Amino acid sequence: MTIILNSCNQPKKEDSSSKPVEFKFLLEQFADLKIMRYQVPGFESLDLKQKELIYYLSQAAISGRDIIFDQNGRYNLAIRRTMENIYSTYSGDKSSEEWKNFVVYLKRIWFSNGIYHHYGSEKFLPSFSQDYFMELVKNTDQSKFPVRPGQSVDQLIAELIPFIFDPNVLPKKVNLETGTDLVKTSAVNFYDGLSEEEVEGFYKGMAQPNPQEPLSFGINSKLVKENGKLMEKVWKIGGMYSSAIEKIVFWLNKATEVAENEQQKQWLEELISYYQTGDLKTWDKYNVLWVSDHISNVDVVNGFIENYEDPLGRKATWESVVDFKDIEATKRAETISANAQWFEDHSPVDPGFRKKQVKGVSAKVITVAQLGGDCYPSTPIGINLPNADWIRKEHGSKSVTMENITYAYDQAALGNGMLEEFAFTAEEQELAKKYGSLASNVHTDLHECLGHGSGQLLPGTSSEALKNYQSTLEEARADLFALYFIMDPKMVQLGVIPSEGSAKAEYNAYIRNGLITQLCRIERGKNIEEAHMRNRQLIAKWCFEHGKESNVIEFVKKENKTFIRINDYNKLRELFGKLLAEIQRIKSEGDFHAGQKLVEDYGVRVDQQLHKEVLERFKKLNVAPYGGFINPTFTLIENDGKVKEVKIDYPIDYATQMMEYSTNYSFLPTWN
Template sequence: MKKTIAMAMTGLSIVLGSCGGNNPQNTTSQDDDFKYEVDAFADLQILRYKVPEFESLTLEQKELVYYLAQAAAEGRDILFDQNGKYNLAIRRTLEAIYANYSGDKTDKNYQEFETYLKRVWFSNGIHHHYGEEKFLPGFSKEFFEAEVKKLPADKVPVMENQSIDDFFAMIEPVMFDPNVMAKKVNQADGVDLIKTSANNYYGEGVTQDEVEAFYAKMKNPNDSTPIMYGMNSRLVKENGKLVEKVWKVGGLYSPAIERIVGWLEKAKGVAENDAQKTVIEKLISFYTTGDLRTFDKYAIAWVQDSLSRVDFVNGFTESYGDPLGMKASWESTVNFKNTEATKRTEIISTNAQWFEDHSPVDPRFRKEEVKGVTAKVITVAQLGGDCYPSTPIGINLPNSNWIRKDYGSKSVTIENIMEAYDKAAEHSGFSDEFVWSPVELDLLHKYGFITDVLHTDLHEILGHGSGQLMPGVDPDALKAYGSTIEEARADLFGLYYIADPKLVELGIIPSADAFKAEYYRFMMNGLMTQLTRIEPGKTIEEAHMRNRQLIARWVYEKGKSDNVVEFKERDGKTFVVVNDYAKLRNLFGQLLAEIQRVKSEGDFNGAKSLVENYAVQVDQKLLTEVLARYKALNLKPYKGFVNPVFEAVTDKDGKIIDVKISYKEGYVEQMLRYSKDFSSLRTYN
């Protein structure tokens, strides 16, 4: 999925949308008694989101949302297993301890245990959901062993013919040793990215060279409609030979996929129209066969369904979890169109050809004809898999380049999630701490939210949908750098055009100066404040963070001679200052042209140079300062959500007569319920 990550992309700008002195950990934002904040622990804050206008849906639409929401929950175990082969064993052991614990709950070991369990739930495994590094328990091995030994024998997920001591020998290094399975996704240059990544997309002993050679043999450079090779399988060695274990009914992950299909069958029965019914049928067919040509047919049908109000994503979509960008994590969203707000995105998509034609990139790399670009603002109703609890605030699909070129793409901005971030960030004190002057504060107060939303719109609708590959270029040519380059490309497209007079002419931005709010936010974030997510001594690993620093550092360095952007100090603190917004826009355009060239030509060395020189390394002195200032605010740098609960109301014959929505379920309560009701996979797959 080409997606805009919440908080990764825009969360800091939403914090900047308001200023004040109160700490959000001490003051819960409310709106008509709706409590946005649910829980806070480690570096995480758990929020709720509203689903406005759900009651305006028809009964059939509500029923459709209900079935799709159930399907969205059924894939949770798949993601846990994809993220690491021992994740289900660890989660189920921790949950058993939690359910059976009878000791002192004020004990430090137990309190650290609770925090660790909450983090495992949030990250869908033992590696940080964003930083990719393994987080370690704060409780002792002795506490862990003692509590496991107290459990009923059937609650300890040992392997077949495995003793409890063997279980400890297997699981404890994975949990406690910082050098074992240290990173879920390793992007470091010069090492075997497969052997040094802890994800479960590849079997024991499989190397990066073997993976690249295996899939290179499958690809035909003259194929104008290539499938996304390897997207829905684990690549393993059997008797020394590489074999794909396909995720499908009857294959790997079959128990969970069968249940997903069961809910999709029910959803098909209440589809809004024939086009939506066809989408669901093709998705079921893909899940049943595992055939990637069938997946492409599903993706085309999904793009072409523009009339249904209720929509969804369900399946193997996101490739950020694979260091080579091939294997796709399981995820889901269920949503419906925000009709009023969609008027804005429809204006943008209607004018897509104008934006493409006036792009500052080489005309060879532009699309001569932009096809099928549809865009809407949605209200998300349910999150699942790799979109839960941490979720994007913008999505653009499908990922296949040829489908995007020949059939178009579908872009969404998730405005109710953005609103939840905005509400939860009120009175944080962040702006007072990091914004240079009242001039920038005034810009952010006036235009911060609308330009934040518009940048997301432009990123998803136009950015990801723009440009084209040159004939014969492998879509995977940029390898480990592909995700960073693609996100930078989309971001730059949005940054370049948010300052264009065309947006004022179209009536979708309130002032010719409004863009300055987004420019300032982006540069401050990319150069400095996103460092709140980096540990001392570490480099930047995550693709979206690399993208932002790449852009900000490149334009900062290239604009030095004209002092376009600078660092200033006041009272011993560092601030980012933009001195020339017009020249900054010109620099964004120059970098967009180069990034598009790299993408279009499949220039691996060009991508490597940009990423390694601008996106990875961190100014450790600045990092130390930023972390200290942020810590004083007592904020959480990462946020995620609990889902609302949908309840089907039936008559005496079992027919659904209504679907009710509730926002009362807590974080721990929801996670335990999901583990009880939506956990169909074996512990070891």
């Protein structure tokens, strides 16, 4: 008897066993978003045990989806489930313009894991009226709304309406505006009823048991006040988010049964122990074991990892990426990591801020098999972990470049007109077409593999000293490391890039994006909120200002359109080096005020006249500035209780996958 266990039962899909067809990368666009698919080349060549491992890890990756919704705002699950009930059971007209607007609003909620823009952090509002919303509610199955115990549907809707329709009620997921209480004015669900001063005081009062190996206090908990006393609600089995974490652990336990080797099994078991206890020492032990595993082909990131969504840079969102090594492409990354000490020794930063001995740097190019949590649907293109500075210094770091993801982005963007519209010359366009994809991947390799792992803190400097500016400055530091070294002759000598043309293509793309094209992602009249975007403008604008005397970068006009032109690539590299040296000093010394000034002076404010022009030019292209992916699905094929094969399929419908996840992988209560 053959039993098929389908991890994502999608009615619309392209069967991998059907005759070859052209793979469709771009599926749909709405609002400022595009939905894409990615391929998983090489999956069929894995052995059965590795395929089964990927299946179990993928199940764990999508089992934590509710967690990121709740972390992004305490009303997100209630709003999502309310909208999904309407989407599924509304009995009225589904052909009207307002219904279409309703569907777009729900799709945006799915994409952003809540009601706040995934990148800009501002609350997005429905394009349908409150009266229409009430009509939808009235004609929807009343028994399936996510009411609290003893609450009526009318009371639920009255509670939710201000958070959906009022632009002044919790308007930002993460507020980084200087001079405000960052905790009180941020909607993220990491703190409850507290001020920034109270939070800072709570964690300052926690003594590190071993200052040489500081624990990541607060990374896996919500801080609340109960009966006048501050306390942490830890995210673990038996604690907050327990029902979802139990499912994650169930699948991780299954994964240990088919681990590739004892080392991999050991760190998987340690991760399970961490989820069971919430113990931060166990978290560090897991990270040390994980970062030391250089032999496994299949790998996973799973946990409360990045702190970008906490205005204080302490709490971490839940995420997961399941992957396996791209053997051929990894040769490039391994060449870079094998020369890590050379790059560190030749860094333009003060010698006192360099690592005397670079340890445990590993880099690989991966094929992503599944995305989850804060990495889904929108995903990074590279990762460098773990984040703890002491582990990176003593045990090294793992860096990955997600090449099948970058390939999917490139394929979906073919012919969209962006390059032709914003590149100044035909020569610039040709450099981009010839070298752009490789140059971007090499930048990511350098950024993740060496940039984040470079340098060191001075004794006594806290890794949290830069507070809400930490994320922007850390991304700038890693970008500058990549930009400085991609132009170094060593890169050609090592065979990583074919010629200096690759570096020029990357310089053109980076400065063009930092000064001009990323403005298409910002709402008219707004400044920059997101850490990566602040970082890019900071670098580009600082180099423009400090290179004015030599006219290193200039704004030029052609046919009443604004472009940038780099006049001296070598001097631009020198500027990258000078800024890298300063930002490394800021990090090494924990110079908060210098870091704050750098970000506020160069990374935040937008030239409104240029912004208006860019938005008008961009609108004519009909291109969505942000993109994300739907996941492939994996199916276990069993015979007499034994796994015989794991089948991969590529769904083609975004809404179907989202509703399937909400039906079969939604494990948290509405109110947590």
